[in-house]
Each structure stands twice: as structure tokens, then as C-alpha cells.
Amino acid sequence: MKPFFRFFACVSFALCSFACSHHTIIPDDELALIFHDAFLANAYLGGRNPTADSLNVYEPIFARYGYTTQDVQYTIGNFSKRKSARLGNVVERAITMLDAEGKDYSREVAILDTIDNVALRTARRTVRADSLIRVRSLADTSQLRFAFDVVPGAYDVQLTYLVDSLDRNTADAPRSRMWLESADGTQSQNYNIILRRRSEGYISHRFKADSGHRRLRIEFYSFTGRPQTPSVTVRNFKVEHTPEKAEAVDLLYERQLDLRIFADEFFRAAQKDSL
Structure with a gap:
């Protein structure tokens, strides 16, 4: 005051x-x-x-x-x-107007946040999905190596795995390696984790790609020593891409122009969800 x-x-x-x-x-x-x-x-x-x-x-x-x-x-x-x-009453009236405007601005921001979230969900797409991958030989490990061309945005990698008792790579524990790669082969945002044995593990990691990145590489089962016979099961493997917010909002507007998703009813529902 x-x-x-x-x-x-x-x-x-x-x-x-x-x-x-x-x-x-x-x-x-x-x-x-x-x-x-x-x-x-x-x-x-x-x-x-x-x-x-x-x-x-x-x-x-x-x-x-x-x-x-x-x-x-x-x-x-x-x-x-x-x-x-009283002059204080006039001042209080001005304060009340400012408070009301502040709430309105907060509500508008909440609506825009809701639109952003809807846009990001709508624009998200699955790049690769496998419900079950079983690896029982050295030749099978090629099934656990992936390379994806990337565009700016977020890439989410998720999976569950089990390295069971038949796996012979006991001396040097296998690792899961993932990274973003630039056009000149430079690696960034390296993710490296030792795979747990004989109990189900879960991996979830997000990569943020920009215009300088060209590929996302995943070597889920990587040997640190001399390769031995593996025995690993991967379930619910998924790679999803979510574009940057501005692009996602533009896509949402383009897709929904004919459906009038941004009519008054949509904003009223968005307001209720954000309260």
C-alpha cells in the first residue's frame, strides 16, 4: 500500500x-x-x-x-x-478493482495453461512401441538397439525389464545406454544405468532435443566386458515425442478449427478444470 x-x-x-x-x-x-x-x-x-x-x-x-x-x-x-x-472508502474501492483484475488475469493464465496442456497431449505421438521383446542369444541383442531421427521437442523413453538367472553376464553387469547425437556424431544428454538382475526394473527418461540434434540412440543391453549369453525380457517399451509448446498449440488450432473447440463452452470447461 x-x-x-x-x-x-x-x-x-x-x-x-x-x-x-x-x-x-x-x-x-x-x-x-x-x-x-x-x-x-x-x-x-x-x-x-x-x-x-x-x-x-x-x-x-x-x-x-x-x-x-x-x-x-x-x-x-x-x-x-x-x-x-471517507477517503479510505474510495481507496478500498480501487483496491477491490485491482484484486478482481488480478483474479481475472490469474484465471486467464490458468485457461491458457489448460490449452497448452491439451495441445501438448494432443500433439504427442508414439515413435516406437513393443509390448514384449525377449533376448536369449547374442544375435538377439540387435533387437535392443534403436536409432530414431529426431526433431525439436521432448522424447520420453519408458520400459520394464527383467534380467533373469539364465543370463551369463555376471562378471561385468550389462548396462543400458541412451543419448542424443548431433550431425557430427557428438553425443549429449547421455543416460547410463546398470541393469538390475533377477528383479523387475523400470526405466523412464526424458530427452530434450533441439535443432542441433539429429538422432536418439538407444542401446538397451550394452556389454562392459566379454559378451556372454544374455537372458533378458523387455516389456512395454515405448518412445514418445512431444513437440515444443508453441508448435503444439499451432497444431491444435489447425486441427480444431472446424470443430470450434475454442468456443465459449470450451473456455468455461477449462475454467472449471483449472479451479
């Missing part, structure tokens, strides 16, 4: 010198609007402390409502003569 007090200090600076008979008394409703706009001006000015010489900051606000600085000064000074009116 300090900005309001600073504002009142500025407009009250010349109260002792103005002539009461030559100025207009501003109605309370309009005065509240002026205080509202002045508060926003103070917020825009930041931590700077207005002085009497800086009243020109407020003059355009007063002029927009058809009043002068002297009219505002006169109206504020006149409150002491009005038994049924």
Missing part, C-alpha cells in the same frame, strides 16, 4: 495553497478509477519515490477522465468537509 500513500503525499503537497472555488469535485466512482490507474502507474515506476515535482506522471491519468491535478487536489481536500464520505 506504500505506493498509494506516496500518491496521496504527492497530490496533497499543494493542498494548503489551492483556491477551493475554482475546481471541480470528482465523483467517488471516478476518483476510485483514478486511484486505480495511479496505483498501476506507481507499480510501473517500481521503487522510485514520487515527489511534488513528479506529478506530471499522473497528469495524463487525470486528463483521461477529464480532470486536472488541481481538481484531484481539491477533491481530496474536500473529504474533510463531507460527513458521510
